[in-house]
Amino acid sequence: MDDWRRHCCVLIAIHRYFAVVHPMKRPFHSKTKCIIAAIWIFSSLQCGSSFYFFSTVGQGDNLYCDVPTKIMSTFIISSYSNIALTIGLPPLLITVAYALTVYKLYQHKVPGIQDNLTKRKRKQQNKKVLKMCLAVVAALYFSFGFRFIFLVLDRQGKLSHFSKTVHMDLENMSIFILSLILIYNFFIYLIFNGIYRDNIKTMITRCCSFTYSQFGSGIRSIPKAYSGEQMREIPHNGLQNHI
Numbered sequence: 106m107d108d109w110r111r112h113c114c115v116l117i118a119i120h121r122y123f124a125v126v127h128p129m130k131r132p133f134h135s136k137t138k139c140i141i142a143a144i145w146i147f148s149s150l151q152c153g154s155s156f157y158f159f160s161t162v163g164q165g166d167n168l169y170c171d172v173p174t175k176i177m178s179t180f181i182i183s184s185y186s187n188i189a190l191t192i193g194l195p196p197l198l199i200t201v202a203y204a205l206t207v208y209k210l211y212q213h214k215v216p217g218i219q220d221n222l223t224k225r226k227r228k229q230q231n232k233k234v235l236k237m238c239l240a241v242v243a244a245l246y247f248s249f250g251f252r253f254i255f256l257v258l259d260r261q262g263k264l265s266h267f268s269k270t271v272h273m274d275l276e277n278m279s280i281f282i283l284s285l286i287l288i289y290n291f292f293i294y295l296i297f298n299g300i301y302r303d304n305i306k307t308m309i310t311r312c313c314s315f316t317y318s319q320f321g322s323g324i325r326s327i328p329k330a331y332s333g334e335q336m337r338e339i340p341h342n343g344l345q346n347h348i
Contacts, residue, residue: 111195112144114245114286118202125234126209151191154183184260192253196245203238210234237297244289248282255279 123130158180159170172180210231219227255275258264264272294301 111191111249111283111286112148114290115195115198115202116140116144117290118199118241122202122206122209125206126213151187154187158183181260188253188256188260192249192256196242196249199245200242203242207231207235207238233297237293240293240297241290244293245286248286248289252279252283 158172158176160173161168162171215227255264256279259272259276264275267275295305
């Protein structure tokens with residue numbers, strides 16, 4: 106699941122590049138299902154290598170997973186390859202995609218004569234895009250970097266002096282920080298992208314109006330409450346009619 110999210114971040118960055126630099130081109134529009142299926146297959150193959158390397162070892166009444174000594178060298182090569190593909194390569198690809206987006210945006214020349222107001226708006230828009238890309242890349246390196254450092258140190262045995270509890274806490278922390286990358290993207294786009302912000306507002310407004318239309322009519326049909334004096338003034342038959 107984590108590998109699938111990381112590959113999706115790469116595709117999001119590439120999609121943003123085409124949306125900004127080539128807005129009329131839609132290379133993923135008709136191939137979305139095939140791309141998603143390919144990502145799941147590739148991620149499954151990466152995770153499936155664990156079934157080959159690990160085997161259960163019995164020690165008393167307990168069972169635990171371990172790598173046999175005869176294939177340990179192959180396991181180390183495979184581990185570093187997976188780390189490079191899943192942790193090292195995605196940040197580089199995403200950085201290149203956002204860097205090209207900013208570069209193309211600043212180098213693009215609008216045809217015709219522009220007044221000072223149009224130039225000022227264009228500069229402000231380019232600065233917003235630059236800040237957004239820097240925020241995405243900074244959050245990306247923070248998330249991927251923590252996990253990458255933990256995995257490399259763990260494979261080299263540099264964390265063996267920690268207790269099992271501390272080691273497990275560090276591993277869970279690195280996985281949690283890495284999983285936050287998609288949440289970072291949501292809030293970053295919400296802050297820097299006005300169109301994205303308007304779409305979220307429209308979606309929330311529609312959801313609230315739909316909820317009110319479903320339950321508001323039932324609330325309005327509840328009869329109003331009467332005071333004690335009004336209840337005594339209404340005859341018994343009239344009270345039944347009111348109810």
